[in-house]
Amino acid sequence: xxxxxxxxxxxxxxxxxxxxxxxxxxxxxxxxxxxxxxxxxxxxxxxxxxxxxxxxxxxxxxxxxxxxxxxxxxxxxxxxxxxxxxxxxxxxxxxxxxxxxxxxxxxxxxxxxxxxxxxxxxxxxxxxxxxxxxxxxxxxxxxxxxxxxxxxxxxxxxxxxxxxxxxxxxxxxxxxxxxxxxxxxxxxxxxxxxxxxxxxxxxxxxxxxxxxxxxxxxxxxxxxxxxxxxxxxxxxxxxxxxxxxxxxxxxxxxxxxxxxxxxxxxxxxxxxxxxxxxxxxxxxxxxxxxxxxxxxxxxxxxxxxxxxxxxxxxxxxxxxxxxxxxxxxxxxxxxxxxxxxxxxxxxxxxxxxxxxxxxxxxxxxxxxxxxxxxxxxxxxxxxxxxx
Amino acid sequence: xxxxxxxxxxxxxxxxxxxxxxxxxxxxxxxxxxxxxxxxxxxxxxxxxxxxxxxxxxxxxxxxxxxxxxxxxxxxxxxxxxxxxxxxxxxxxxxxxxxxxxxxxxxxxxxxxxxxxxxxxxxxxxxxxxxxxxxxxxxxxxxxxxxxxxxxxxxxxxxxxxxxxxxxxxxxxxxxxxxxxxxxxxxxxxxxxxxxxxxxxxxxxxxxxxxxxxxxxxxxxxxxxxxxxxxxxxxxxxxxxxxxxxxxxxxxxxxxxxxxxxxxxxxxxxxxxxxxxxxxxxxxxxxxxxxxxxxxxxxxxxxxxxxxxxxxxxxxxxxxxxxxxxxxxxxxxxxxxxxxxxxxxxxxxxxxxxxxxxxxxxxxxxxxxxxxxxxxxxxxxxxxxxxxxxxxx
Numbered sequence: 001x002x003x004x005x006x007x008x009x010x011x012x013x014x015x016x017x018x019x020x021x022x023x024x025x026x027x028x029x030x031x032x033x034x035x036x037x038x039x040x041x042x043x044x045x046x047x048x049x050x051x052x053x054x055x056x057x058x059x060x061x062x063x064x065x066x067x068x069x070x071x072x073x074x075x076x077x078x079x080x081x082x083x084x085x086x087x088x089x090x091x092x093x094x095x096x097x098x099x100x101x102x103x104x105x106x107x108x109x110x111x112x113x114x115x116x117x118x119x120x121x122x123x124x125x126x127x128x129x130x131x132x133x134x135x136x137x138x139x140x141x142x143x144x145x146x147x148x149x150x151x152x153x154x155x156x157x158x159x160x161x162x163x164x165x166x167x168x169x170x171x172x173x174x175x176x177x178x179x180x181x182x183x184x185x186x187x188x189x190x191x192x193x194x195x196x197x198x199x200x201x202x203x204x205x206x207x208x209x210x211x212x213x214x215x216x217x218x219x220x221x222x223x224x225x226x227x228x229x230x231x232x233x234x235x236x237x238x239x240x241x242x243x244x245x246x247x248x249x250x251x252x253x254x255x256x257x258x259x260x261x262x263x264x265x266x267x268x269x270x271x272x273x274x275x276x277x278x279x280x281x282x283x284x285x286x287x288x289x290x291x292x293x294x295x296x297x298x299x300x301x302x303x304x305x306x307x308x309x310x311x312x313x314x315x316x317x318x319x320x321x322x323x324x325x326x327x328x329x330x331x332x333x334x335x336x337x338x339x340x341x342x343x344x345x346x347x348x349x350x351x352x353x354x355x356x357x358x359x360x361x362x363x364x365x366x367x368x369x370x371x372x373x374x375x376x377x378x379x380x381x382x383x384x385x386x387x
Numbered sequence: 388x389x390x391x392x393x394x395x396x397x398x399x400x401x402x403x404x405x406x407x408x409x410x411x412x413x414x415x416x417x418x419x420x421x422x423x424x425x426x427x428x429x430x431x432x433x434x435x436x437x438x439x440x441x442x443x444x445x446x447x448x449x450x451x452x453x454x455x456x457x458x459x460x461x462x463x464x465x466x467x468x469x470x471x472x473x474x475x476x477x478x479x480x481x482x483x484x485x486x487x488x489x490x491x492x493x494x495x496x497x498x499x500x501x502x503x504x505x506x507x508x509x510x511x512x513x514x515x516x517x518x519x520x521x522x523x524x525x526x527x528x529x530x531x532x533x534x535x536x537x538x539x540x541x542x543x544x545x546x547x548x549x550x551x552x553x554x555x556x557x558x559x560x561x562x563x564x565x566x567x568x569x570x571x572x573x574x575x576x577x578x579x580x581x582x583x584x585x586x587x588x589x590x591x592x593x594x595x596x597x598x599x600x601x602x603x604x605x606x607x608x609x610x611x612x613x614x615x616x617x618x619x620x621x622x623x624x625x626x627x628x629x630x631x632x633x634x635x636x637x638x639x640x641x642x643x644x645x646x647x648x649x650x651x652x653x654x655x656x657x658x659x660x661x662x663x664x665x666x667x668x669x670x671x672x673x674x675x676x677x678x679x680x681x682x683x684x685x686x687x688x689x690x691x692x693x694x695x696x697x698x699x700x701x702x703x704x705x706x707x708x709x710x711x712x713x714x715x716x717x718x719x720x721x722x723x724x725x726x727x728x729x730x731x732x733x734x735x736x737x738x739x740x741x742x743x744x745x746x747x748x749x750x751x752x753x754x755x756x757x758x759x760x761x762x763x764x765x766x767x768x769x770x771x772x773x774x775x776x777x778x779x780x
Contacts, residue, residue: 272777281766289681369669380649
C-alpha cells in the first residue's frame with residue numbers, strides 16, 4: 001500500500017500542468033465557449049507534439065506506453081484547467097474503440113492521425129428522447145448491396161464540425177444489441193450538422209443522417225459487435241472523466257477557498273464564518289475521496305483487474321463531487337458568482353453537464369447495483385482485509 | 388502507486404485470521420455491540436488481550452528498547468481492522484494513547500512501571516478528558532489539581548469515562564494552572580481507579596451499554612504520577628488524539644454493515660417480490676456502496692500519509708473521521724428504511740430481520756459523529772489547518 005506517484009507520473013503531471021498554464025488559460029476556455037469548431041489551436045498542437053493525444057495508442061503507432069493511471073494524472077490536470085477541445089471524443093474514446101475493435105488496416109489509416117491531432121474522430125451516439133443503453137440507439141442502418149444506408153438523428157455530437165470522421169452507433173436489427181459501429185466521413189452526402197448551444201457552452205451538434213450511404217468496409221469489428229466494443233471503451237473512458245471531474249472539483253474548491261479568504265463582510269473574511277467554512281471542509285473531504293477513487297479505478301485498470309464496479313463508482317462519485325463543490329462555490333461567491341465575470345460559473349456549468357454526459361448518475365448507479373446485487377458472489381461488498 | 392497489500396502484509400492478515408479462527412468465542416467477539424465492541428470490559432476479553440500480547444501484537448510500533456518491535460504502523464492498522472471486523476476488543480488506549488505518550492514524554496519511573504504491563508495486557512486504562520463544561524471545548528476542563536506536599540489534590544468531575552467501572556488506572560487531564568490561558572494550564576495524571584476519593588456513577592446509554600460520570604473528592608496524586616512537563620497536558624492530548632481518531636473508528640464495521648444491508652437486499656422479499664427488483668433500493672445500494680469505498684480510501688489516505696510522508700496526518704485523520712462516521716449514520720438510517728417495519732425490533736428479538744442489527748446500528752452510530760471529536764470539530768480542523776481559512780471560534 002503506497003499512494004505515492006512515480007517520478008515519471010510527477011513529471012507527466014508537471015508537464016501537463018505547465019502546458020495548460022500556457023495554452024489552456026481561462027482566456028482560452030472563455031474564447032472557446034460556443035465556438036463552432038471548439039479546437040483551441042495552441043493547446044491542440046501542443047497536446048499532439050507532447051504525445052498527450054497518443055496516450056491511448058500502442059507504442060507501434062506513436063503511443064508513449066502510458067497506462068491508465070498515467071492517463072488519469074493527465075486528465076486530472078486537464079480537468080483542473082477545464083481544458084477545451086475534442087481530446088476525449090477523439091484521442092480517448094474513439095481511439096479506445098479503434099484500438100480494441102478495428103481491423104489492422106483501419107487502425108493504420110486512423111490511429112497515427114488521431115495521435116498527432118491531424119485527424120479528429122467523434123462519436124455520434126445519443127438520440128433525442130433516448131437514453132444511454134443499447135435501446136437508445138435507434139438510428140437505422142439498413143443493409144444495401146455492399147454496405148448500409150443510414151437514416152436518423154443524433155444529438156450531443158461533440159466537435160462535429162471540426163471532426164473528419166464520425167463514429168456512428170447504428171441499429172441493424174431488432175435485437176437489443178443489434179448495433180454496429182460505423183465510421184464515415186463527416187462531410188459524406190446526406191449528413192447535416194446543426195450546432196446546438198448547451199449549458200456548458202461547449203461545442204456540440206445535432207447531426208441528421210438522411211439516407212447516408214456507408215460501405216461495409218466502414219464497419220468497426222464484426223456485425224453485431226458494436227455495442228460490446230462501445231461498452232468496453234466507455235468503461236475505460238469514464239475512469240478518465242472521473243479524474244477530469246476530480247481535477248475540476250479540486251480547482252473549484254481552491255478558487256472558492258481563496259475567495260472566502262479575500263472577501264470581507266461584517267468586518268472579517270467570510271471564510272471565518274463556520275457556516276461557510278464547514279461547507280468547504282465537507283467539500284475538502286469529498287474532493288480527496290473523489291480523487292483517490294479515480295486513482296484507484298485507474299490503478300486497478302492498469303493492473304488488469306475487473307473494474308466494472310470501480311469505474312462506475314469513480315465517475316458517479318467524482319461527477320457528483322464536482323457538481324456539489326461547484327454549487328457550494330456559487331453559494332460562497334454570493335451574487336458576484338452569478339455574473340459571467342467570475343470564473344466559478346465556468347466550473348458550475350461544466351460540472352453538471354459532465355455529470356449528465358457519458359453515462360449519467362442513473363445509468364452508473366444501475367451498473368453498480370447490478371454488479372452488487374445480480375452477480376453470484378459470496379460477498380456483496382469485498383472485504384479488503386480478507387486475504 | 389499501489390492500492391494492494393504487499394505479500395508481507397497479506398501474510399500478516401492471514402496470521403491474524405488464523406488467530407481469530409483459533410480463538411473464536413462469542414463472549415469476546417460480538418459485532419452486535421457495534422463500536423462498543425472495542426472495549427475490554429470482561430474477564431474473557433482481558434484474557435483475549437493477553438493472547439494478543441503473547442503474539443507480540445501489542446507493541447508492534449513501540450521502540451525495541453521498550454519491548455516493542457519498531458514495526459510499521461501499517462500493521463497496527465491492519466490488526467485493528469481485523470479485530471473490529473469480528474467485534475473483538477482492539478488495541479487503542481493503552482498501547483496507543485497512553486503508551487506512546489509515556490514513551491515520548493514520561494519519566495523513567497512511569498515508563499518502568501507502566502510500559503511492561505501495557506505490553507503484557509496486564510492493565511486496563513480509563514481516559515478522562517470530558518467534563519460537564521468541557522465537551523468539544525476540551526481545553527475548558529476544570530478538574531482542579533492543587534499542589535500539596537509531594538503531590539497534588541484533585542477535585543471536580545469527569546463525564547463519559549466509559550471504562551471507569553472496570554479499568555485499573557485512570558489517565559486524567561486536570562487544571563494545574565488556573566491563571567494560564569486555557570490550553571496552557573492542563574497537566575496529565577495517572578490515578579489508581581480504586582482510589583477511595585473517586586466515585587463512579589453509571590450513565591446508561593442507548594444500546595444497553597454504559598458510560599460513567601466520575602467524581603473526585605480530594606484525590607491525592609504523588610507528583611511522580613504527573614506525566615511529562617507541567618502544563619503541557621493539552622498538547623500531549625491533542626497529539627495522541629490523532630491516533631485515537633483512527634483506532635476508535637475503524638472502517639471494517641462500516642463495511643460490515645453495508646455488506647449486511649446489501650446481502651439483505653440481495654436475498655429478501657417483500658409481498659413475495661424480491662427486494663432487489665425495486666429501482667429505488669438499487670439506487671440507494673449503489674450510492675451507499677460507492678460512499679463506503681470512498682470512506683475506505685480516506686482511511687487508506689490517512690494511514691498512507693502517516694507512514695509514507697513526514698507530516699502529521701491531522702487533516703487526513705479529520706477527513707476520514709468526518710466522512711466515515713457521517714456515512715455510518717447514513718447507512719444506519721438507510722438500513723431502517725430499506726428493511727422496513729421489522730427493522731424496529733430490538734437486537735436479539737427472535738424473528739427480527741438482520742437479527743435486530745438495524746435497530747442497534749441506528750442507536751449506536753449516534754455517538755460516531757460525536758465521540759473522538761464531533762463532526763463540527765473535524766470540520767473546524769479541516770477548514771483552518773487544511774484549507775488555511777481563518778480561525779472561526
